[in-house]
Amino acid sequence: MPIGVFDSGIGGLTVFREIAKHFPKTDLYYLGDTARVPYGNKSPETVIRYSLECGNYLYNFGIDALVIACNTASSYALDVLRKELDIPVVGVVEPGVDLALRITRNRKIGIIGTQGTVKSQSYKNLLLEKADVEVYQKACPLFVPLVEEGMIDNHIAKMVVKEYLDELIEKGIDTLILGCTHYPLLKDTIKKLYPHINIVDSSQAITEYLQKHHIPKDETGLRKIFITDESPAFEKLKSLLIGNIPVEKLELSQICSL
Amino acid sequence: MPIGVFDSGIGGLTVFREIAKHFPKTDLYYLGDTARVPYGNKSPETVIRYSLECGNYLYNFGIDALVIACNTASSYALDVLRKELDIPVVGVVEPGVDLALRITRNRKIGIIGTQGTVKSQSYKNLLLEKADVEVYQKACPLFVPLVEEGMIDNHIAKMVVKEYLDELIEKGIDTLILGCTHYPLLKDTIKKLYPHINIVDSSQAITEYLQKHHIPKDETGLRKIFITDESPAFEKLKSLLIGNIPVEKLELSQICSL
Structure with a gap:
């Protein structure tokens, strides 16, 4: 098989x-x-x-x-x-959605991904179909080139992460879906900046x-x-x-x- | 025609x-x-x-x-x-090279471009073929996604420009070839950071x-x-x-x- x-x-x-x-x-x-x-x-x-x-x-x-x-x-x-x-x-959408719904406590979930993923609304639609939650999305087009440059924890990585994620965090999310398979390599940097956030990683989900x-x-x-x-x-x-x-x-x- | x-x-x-x-x-x-x-x-x-x-x-x-x-x-x-x-x-290589050779005074020329352009050594080889100059190259893979995000003059753009260009500037170059057609959109930011550098822009060349x-x-x-x-x-x-x-x-x- x-x-x-x-x-x-x-x-x-x-x-x-x-x-x-x-x-x-x-x-x-x-x-x-x-x-x-x-x-x-x-x-x-x-x-x-x-x-x-x-x-x-x-x-x-x-x-x-x-x-x-x-x-x-x-x-x-x-x-x-x-x-x-x-x-x-x-x-990767459904497993990520299911895992996020299992671990969120305040039912406010953030999603980050490429422009295509965010525009498709696939995560958002499935989350709203399965549960009564608040969903906030953000496209992060610089994350993939950052990772491919090996910039996963330097000062630029931190600044770009903050540039994209601060506005999501301010919405009060407690769970963040990494909607792109490159993003797990930025997980440590995200965790350090926002230690209280649950991170949903596609590869685990x-x-x-x-x-x-x-x-x-x-x-x-x-x-x-x-x-x-x-x-x-x-x-x-x-x-x-x-x-x-x-x-x-x-x-x-x-x-x-x- | x-x-x-x-x-x-x-x-x-x-x-x-x-x-x-x-x-x-x-x-x-x-x-x-x-x-x-x-x-x-x-x-x-x-x-x-x-x-x-x-x-x-x-x-x-x-x-x-x-x-x-x-x-x-x-x-x-x-x-x-x-x-x-x-x-x-x-x-775009030959026109850029010719223009750079016309305007350099100290014969130290920097080249920035994608990984492919830099690895090909096309600018470097043609410069060295045509004149006795010192050439320094740097690949800047984050510049294209920055421009496509519209980040051409914010704090991230400035920091990424510095991250890539400081080491070239330290070599003492007086002329910088923008070896990628996206880069002219970062020209003003580069000029502000390094006002003494001559910038060679593909579209003009x-x-x-x-x-x-x-x-x-x-x-x-x-x-x-x-x-x-x-x-x-x-x-x-x-x-x-x-x-x-x-x-x-x-x-x-x-x-x-x-």
């Missing part, structure tokens, strides 16, 4: 890594569409087309469940992929979700990572994120033609 | 706008590959493939000269495009170059802008950059199939 994970880039490797830790004997495939990253600044139609290409590519390995480890793709393409594929498809819904069988514990481009950010974060798991570079034509 | 201009996104519109101002009667075509922006974090092979697709698309309008208004593409794809097309192709090398004929003064995706950043900066020039969205398949 292999699991496939895809993301617009390498941020989803935080999710892949967490799943790998908790499913040691399950075969895992990852596709990072680094040739077209980021999805957060693309239109919905473009995000849907790219997501279908990534999902179909992994599907052909006989995966038994597909994880969309990209918040923008989860927001726009989840329904289309569920319709297209005959396996369970899980995005989705792993908990899979542990409930996916029954693993003993496989070879294969880990296979595909990327569409060898980007500098990938080279920089590779060893930190995936150790020595083999990586294969695909041509875009290999996934576009599907 | 129409001119075609392409860029990975919308930054090249600073170049398009400057050319339009100085060639009022020349027909101008612009293609911004906003569906795959940025190129700065892609590998050389991927940048070359994308650039060929953009160049060929514009070539089919019967343009008489092609401007690569993207520093990453100029660094990697200029030679390939010159070989492929039978019209003059001009990148390339327009001066065209004025010397391109003999305009009276045409209809047509302006036509194509983009491959209607991104939020484009929507945000559109009116500022291009006023009410008509924009047509292309499907990627329209340029990929060439």
